[in-house]
Amino acid sequence: MADQEFDLDHPPRDDGATDSGQSVAERLAAEALIVDVDGFEGPLDLLLTLGRTQKVDLRKISILQMAEQYLAFVERAKALRIELAADYLVMAAWLAFLKSRLLLPPDPTEEGPSGEELAAHLAFQLERLAAMRDHAAKLMARDQKGRDFFVRGVPEAMTRVRRVTYTASLMDLMQAYARIRTKDEFRPFVMDRDSVFTMEQALERMRGMIGFSGSWTDLVSYFPIGWDGDVMRKRSATAATFAATLQLAKEGRVELRQGGTFEPIQLRSRGPRTVANGDTTDPQGDAE
Amino acid sequence: MSDEQLEATELRQRPQKESLFEAPPIAEQERMVEAILFASAEPVTVKDLAARLPHGSTVTQALVSLQRRYEGRGVELKKIGDAWAIRTAPDLGFLMQKETVETRKLSRAAIETLAIVAYHQPVTRAEIEEIRGVSVSRGTVDQLLELEWIRFGRRRMTPGRPVTFVVTQEFLDHFGLENARDLPGLKELRAAGLLDNRPRPGTMPGVTAEDEEDVVDSDDQDDLFED
Amino acid sequence: MSDEQLEATELRQRPQKESLFEAPPIAEQERMVEAILFASAEPVTVKDLAARLPHGSTVTQALVSLQRRYEGRGVELKKIGDAWAIRTAPDLGFLMQKETVETRKLSRAAIETLAIVAYHQPVTRAEIEEIRGVSVSRGTVDQLLELEWIRFGRRRMTPGRPVTFVVTQEFLDHFGLENARDLPGLKELRAAGLLDNRPRPGTMPGVTAEDEEDVVDSDDQDDLFED
Numbered sequence: 001m002a003d004q005e006f007d008l009d010h011p012p013r014d015d016g017a018t019d020s021g022q023s024v025a026e027r028l029a030a031e032a033l034i035v036d037v038d039g040f041e042g043p044l045d046l047l048l049t050l051g052r053t054q055k056v057d058l059r060k061i062s063i064l065q066m067a068e069q070y071l072a073f074v075e076r077a078k079a080l081r082i083e084l085a086a087d088y089l090v091m092a093a094w095l096a097f098l099k100s101r102l103l104l105p106p107d108p109t110e111e112g113p114s115g116e117e118l119a120a121h122l123a124f125q126l127e128r129l130a131a132m133r134d135h136a137a138k139l140m141a142r143d144q145k146g147r148d149f150f151v152r153g154v155p156e157a158m159t160r161v162r163r164v165t166y167t168a169s170l171m172d173l174m175q176a177y178a179r180i181r182t183k184d185e186f187r188p189f190v191m192d193r194d195s196v197f198t199m200e201q202a203l204e205r206m207r208g209m210i211g212f213s214g215s216w217t218d219l220v221s222y223f224p225i226g227w228d229g230d231v232m233r234k235r236s237a238t239a240a241t242f243a244a245t246l247q248l249a250k251e252g253r254v255e256l257r258q259g260g261t262f263e264p265i266q267l268r269s270r271g272p273r274t275v276a277n278g279d280t281t282d283p284q285g286d287a288e
Numbered sequence: 289m290s291d292e293q294l295e296a297t298e299l300r301q302r303p304q305k306e307s308l309f310e311a312p313p314i315a316e317q318e319r320m321v322e323a324i325l326f327a328s329a330e331p332v333t334v335k336d337l338a339a340r341l342p343h344g345s346t347v348t349q350a351l352v353s354l355q356r357r358y359e360g361r362g363v364e365l366k367k368i369g370d371a372w373a374i375r376t377a378p379d380l381g382f383l384m385q386k387e388t389v390e391t392r393k394l395s396r397a398a399i400e401t402l403a404i405v406a407y408h409q410p411v412t413r414a415e416i417e418e419i420r421g422v423s424v425s426r427g428t429v430d431q432l433l434e435l436e437w438i439r440f441g442r443r444r445m446t447p448g449r450p451v452t453f454v455v456t457q458e459f460l461d462h463f464g465l466e467n468a469r470d471l472p473g474l475k476e477l478r479a480a481g482l483l484d485n486r487p488r489p490g491t492m493p494g495v496t497a498e499d500e501e502d503v504v505d506s507d508d509q510d511d512l513f514e515d
Numbered sequence: 516m517s518d519e520q521l522e523a524t525e526l527r528q529r530p531q532k533e534s535l536f537e538a539p540p541i542a543e544q545e546r547m548v549e550a551i552l553f554a555s556a557e558p559v560t561v562k563d564l565a566a567r568l569p570h571g572s573t574v575t576q577a578l579v580s581l582q583r584r585y586e587g588r589g590v591e592l593k594k595i596g597d598a599w600a601i602r603t604a605p606d607l608g609f610l611m612q613k614e615t616v617e618t619r620k621l622s623r624a625a626i627e628t629l630a631i632v633a634y635h636q637p638v639t640r641a642e643i644e645e646i647r648g649v650s651v652s653r654g655t656v657d658q659l660l661e662l663e664w665i666r667f668g669r670r671r672m673t674p675g676r677p678v679t680f681v682v683t684q685e686f687l688d689h690f691g692l693e694n695a696r697d698l699p700g701l702k703e704l705r706a707a708g709l710l711d712n713r714p715r716p717g718t719m720p721g722v723t724a725e726d727e728e729d730v731v732d733s734d735d736q737d738d739l740f741e742d
Contacts, residue, residue: 041623041624041647041648041649042647042648042649043648044647044648044649045647045648045649087649112717113716113717117716117717118715118716118717120716121713121715121716124708124713125646125648127707127709128646128709129646129647129648131704131707131709132627132630132631132634132646132647133627133630134700135630135634135698135699135700135704136626136627136629136630138699138700139626139629139630139633139690139698139699140626142690142691142692142699143605143608143690143691144618144689144690144691145602145688145689145690145691146614146615146616146618146689147608147615147616147618148605148608148691149602149603149604149605149608149691150602150603150608150611150614151556151557151600151602152553152554152555152556152601153614155554155555155556155557156554156555
């Protein structure tokens with residue numbers, strides 16, 4: 001492991017000047033960093049800078065050496081009463097832990113990753129950050145639009161001609177008009193029935209009237225007022241009234257008679273005679 | 289000193305350093321002219337081109353050569369005044385438009401308003417509102433005006449001199465009518481079974497007078513339908 | 516089958532169902548593509564081109580032919596993602612001081628963040644922070660979003676469903692990249708394992724979000740970067 005090698009290669013110098021056993025060089029380096037602490041983007045950035053001072057491939061970097069440099073930096077900052085952001089201190093604590101792991105023989109009872117694993121991961125992080133920085137630089141060094149190559153100076157805006165055609169048919173128009181003009185008198189669609197007297201109407205009319213006629217009365221006299229003049233109306237009234245009398249005869253409420261073909265049809269009330277079921281009625285052949 | 293002056297100065301100075309080299313070959317000059325004209329927001333004068341190209345370049349020759357190269361292409365090199373620009377070939381202008389045709393049904397308010405104008409013209413806005421029973425939004429009228437289906441008619445000679453609306457020839461063409469008088473009257477509509485007489489919720493079906501038309505119908509309508 | 520081949524197939528199939536008229540000759544199609552691309556400052560997608568050309572046109576063929584025609588010229592036809600654009604030849608940039616747009620200088624944080632998004636996409640904010648070792652300020656991301664160099668990608672299917680960031684077509688266009696696979700040094704970075712999302716030792720495998728992310732991440736990245 002590089003860190004062990006480092007320790008062998010660079011034993012702490014015995015200059016006696018520091019209580020923490022750091023070299024003058026490290027102290028100077030730490031002081032130099034202090035000056036520019038604001039220039040670093042966090043602990044990882046600082047660590048990367050420290051790692052670079054080793055002037056080796058990042059893969060061969062001595063994490064231990066770097067950790068020591070970092071800790072020296074933090075110590076120095078404390079001595080100079082420089083406020084360090086919390087994450088610098090968190091990193092310092094973590095590196096102190098890492099350092100102890102790297103220096104002490106592994107404790108088989110202890111759980112968790114080994115110092116080497118942690119160091120390797122930190123090395124990976126540093127290498128990855130360095131790689132991203134290199135490649136960011138490569139990216140920015142590419143030919144860039146608006147700097148090295150250019151777009152069309154007079155782009156012709158694609159005119160989007162949006163034509164909305166509104167459709168309305170003559171039918172729509174007429175229906176709309178009809179809708180407006182009839183909106184307060186809507187009724188179900190029926191054939192125009194100005195000249196139609198329905199059997200229901202006839203029946204209703206006759207039910208109210210037959211009670212009063214004990215004698216034979218001409219069918220025509222049951223026609224509603226105003227329905228005996230116009231041919232169409234008369235025809236309709238005749239048919240309806242006749243049909244109604246048949247119904248009433250069937251119910252046993254009237255009797256019908258007719259002198260002969262095309263003779264007037266006469267009817268009279270059967271009075272309060274028992275109203276039987278429909279099927280008891282006599283055949284009304286005489287009416288036919 | 290403006291940027292342009294600066295540039296010009298630089299360019300003037302460049303030959304001194306660069307005149308050791310020949311002006312670039314004409315093909316290269318052509319490339320340069322092409323790139324400049326492409327990227328420039330405005331037509332570029334020959335003078336300007338000359339200032340931007342390396343010293344000793346024969347701009348006019350490059351332009352002529354480039355123009356020939358673009359002959360019959362989708363874009364062409366055009367002289368505009370004393371400046372040059374690359375422009376879309378005129379016959380391909382249609383590609384620069386994207387026409388989307390949307391067909392929409394006219395709103396109920398619009399069709400009703402249109403119908404009233406058609407049946408009652410000339411008609412004022414107040415009259416339209418009276419017939420429809422609701423106010424007519426400005427947008428509805430504007431839309432019909434825009435469609436050129438209605439237009440302003442003469443002002444009514446009544447207090448306030450309100451404008452009237454009438455239908456247009458465009459309207460008649462669209463609906464296949466010779467004349468607004470050709471529009472069937474209400475009775476004809478009903479007789480033809482065109483009346484959509486489904487009762488609306490809340491309206492009680494009932495027997496009513498058939499001739500209400502005449503009551504509301506103004507003289508205008510008579511004008512229209514009775515000849 | 517590559518995208519281009521696929522496109523070509525699709526386009527060849529169109530005439531059979533859609534064209535009542537003959538498609539214009541390929542030379543004419545090339546002119547049309549040329550005109551459209553010249554007219555647009557933005558890259559135009561193959562789909563868009565196909566929509567604007569007459570039915571039955573073989574856009575891809577026209578593009579390839581046009582690209583060949585502009586080889587070595589002052590402007591060139593460039594493929595950007597699934598779109599195409601005409602751009603001036605980069606070697607002529609020196610002529611264009613006039614056209615140069617003053618770009619806002621990007622902070623180091625922004626440049627690094629951009630690179631991380633480009634090389635690691637789709638990437639979450641937490642991952643960017645993990646790589647940079649500092650929190651990413653809102654402003655940095657906003658700036659990149661504003662430049663339209665990055666955009667939101669799909670959410671990561673991990674607890675919290677964090678949003679991811681990916682680079683845009685504008686990014687590719689700006690840096691003259693045909694697609695994200697062409698990023699400089701991408702292969703080497705991958706080979707060196709530097710694009711891995713390696714969890715910190717001691718985090719329990721299979722338990723942490725990071726780990727799950729790992730799985731999804733590699734899938735997504737394969738989609739993006741591997742043919």
